Amino acid sequence: PVEVSRVARKPIAASYTGTAPLEAPAEAQVVAKTSGVMVQLMAEEGDVVHKGQVLARIDPERARLEAARALATVRKLENNYRRSRELAERKLVSADANDQIKFELESARASYDLAALELSYTNITAPISGVVAQRMFKPGNLIGLNAPVFRIVDNSRLEAVLNVPERELATLKVGLPIKLAVDSLPGQVFDGAIDRISPVVDSGSGTFRVVGAFAGVGEL
Numbered sequence: 176p177v178e179v180s181r182v183a184r185k186p187i188a189a190s191y192t193g194t195a196p197l198e199a200p201a202e203a204q205v206v207a208k209t210s211g212v213m214v215q216l217m218a219e220e221g222d223v224v225h226k227g228q229v230l231a232r233i234d235p236e237r238a239r240l241e242a243a244r245a246l247a248t249v250r251k252l253e254n255n256y257r258r259s260r261e262l263a264e265r266k267l268v269s270a271d272a273n274d275q276i277k278f279e280l281e282s283a284r285a286s287y288d289l290a291a292l293e294l295s296y297t298n299i300t301a302p303i304s305g306v307v308a309q310r311m312f313k314p315g316n317l318i319g320l321n322a323p324v325f326r327i328v329d330n331s332r333l334e335a336v337l338n339v340p341e342r343e344l345a346t347l348k349v350g351l352p353i354k355l356a357v358d359s360l361p362g363q364v365f366d367g368a369i370d371r372i373s374p375v376v377d378s379g380s381g382t383f384r385v386v387g388a389f390a391g392v393g394e395l
Contacts, residue, residue, distance in 0.1 A: 189346065191339060191343055191346075191347070193337045193338070193339065195335040195336050195337045195338075195387070196335065196336065197333050197334070197335050197355075197357070197389070197395075198333065198334055198335075198336070199305075199328045199329060199330050199332070199333055199334075199391065200332065200334050201303060201305065201328070201329035201331075201332065202305075202308075202326070202327070202328050202329065203301075203302045203303045203305075203326070203327050203329075204323050204325075204326050204327075205230065205299060205300075205301065205302060205323070205324050205325040205326070205327060206321050206322060206323050206324060207233065207296075207299060207318045207319070207320065207321065207322050207324050208296035208299075208320070208321070209233060209238065209293055209296040209297060209320060210233075210317075210318060210319050210320045210322075211233035211234045211235075211237070211238075211297065211317070211318060212233065212234045212315065212316070212317050212318070213231055213232070213233055213234075213312055213313070213314050213315065213316050213318055214232055214233065214234045214314065214315075215231060215232040215314065216230075216231050216310075216313070216314045217229055217230055217231055217232070218230040218231070218301075218307050218310075218325070219307065219310060220307050220308065220309060220310050221306065221307060222306070222307045223305075223306055224301045224304065224305065224306070224307060224327065225301065225304045226301055226302065226303055226304045227300050227301065228300060228301045229298045229299065229300055230299050230300065230301055230307070230324070230325055231299045231312075231324060231325075232297060232298055232299070233296075233297040233298075233299065233318060234297070235294060235297040238290070238293050238294040238296075238297055239294055241290045241293065241294075242287065242290040242291050242293070242294045244290075245283065245286045245287035245289075245290040245291075246287050246290075248283045248286070248287070249280070249283045249284055249287050252276065252279055252280040252283050253280060255276050255280075256273075256276045256277055256280050259272065259273045259276045260273060299324055299325075301325075301327055302327070303327055303329055304329060304331075305327045305328050305329035305330060305331075306327065306328055306329075306330055307325055307326070307327055308326045308327065308328045309325065309326040310324070310325055311323055311324055311325065311326075312324050330391035331390070331391050332388060332389075332390065332391055333388070333389045333390075333391045333395065334370065334386050334387065334388055334389070335353075335355065335367070335386070335387045335389065336384055336385070336386050336387075337384070337385040337386075337387065338377075338380065338382040338383070338384060338385075339382055339383055339384075339385050340381060340382055341376045341381050341382065341383060344372075344376065344383055347369060347372060347385055348369065348372075349369050349370065349371060349372060350368055350369060351368065351369045352366065352367070352368055353366070353367040353368060353369060353387040353389075354366065354367075355367055355387070355389060355395075357395065360394055360395070363394070365389055365395050366389075367387045367388055367389035367390075368387065368388060369385060369386070369387055369388075370386045370387060370388035371385075371386045372384070372385050372386075373385070
């Protein structure tokens with residue numbers, strides 16, 4: 176017996192299967208830009224935060240007093256410069272003396288701006304939007320300058336890096352679909368796509384890097 180069939184064009188598919196770690200490419204370590212005692216904690220591990228959101232506060236009293244002192248100096252020099260300018264117009268003081276007060280006023284304004292900036296650093300803010308993955312300090316702890324305080328992960332986009340044998344280099348293209356199965360979520364399949372392909376083959380392993388992108392939604 177012979178079975179026959181009409182010739183027709185139909186789609187066919189080839190696939191490559193491998194394992195890869197799933198990572199969040201956007202991650203930021205939040206550091207303290209000033210030193211002091213943490214007096215208020217406003218975010219905890221697992222909280223979703225937005226860029227610019229205040230995560231914690233350092234005791235601001237010393238910085239506030241420095242800013243107030245700098246502001247008082249600015250106001251004093253502004254009055255001195257105003258009087259000096261009036262006298263200079265009447266030729267009662269030299270131009271050099273008037274310029275000297277002007278330069279002192281500009282320096283005082285810069286000092287005030289620096290003090291105000293230092294005061295703003297007592298509010299520790301999130302540099303990116305994401306999820307708080309780690310908190311390193313507790314309220315009441317003394318925080319040093321540039322000490323890491325939080326770690327934030329932006330899980331809106333996730334990436335999986337595959338090391339693929341070089342024989343697949345001509346087959347795989349950017350934009351091809353990817354199906355992802357995760358051991359911790361049996362029975363669920365997540366859709367993604369090839370985001371970028373390294374054109375260089377590693378001479379030691381004979382593989383090249385393929386990065387797949389996935390939307391970080393739900394349990395993923």
